Amino acid sequence: MGFPIAISIYLLHRFENKIESLENAIVQLAEVVKQKKE
Known part of the structure; x- marks a missing residue:
């Protein structure tokens, strides 16, 4: 029972990172697009 839970937590943690x-990359991309429009 404990092992699958450990794997799930590990995968969730990696997925979160x-x-x-990805979120940071999107924000940076949005900044670049804004600068190009100005």
């Missing part, structure tokens, strides 16, 4: 880096 990937989502955060």
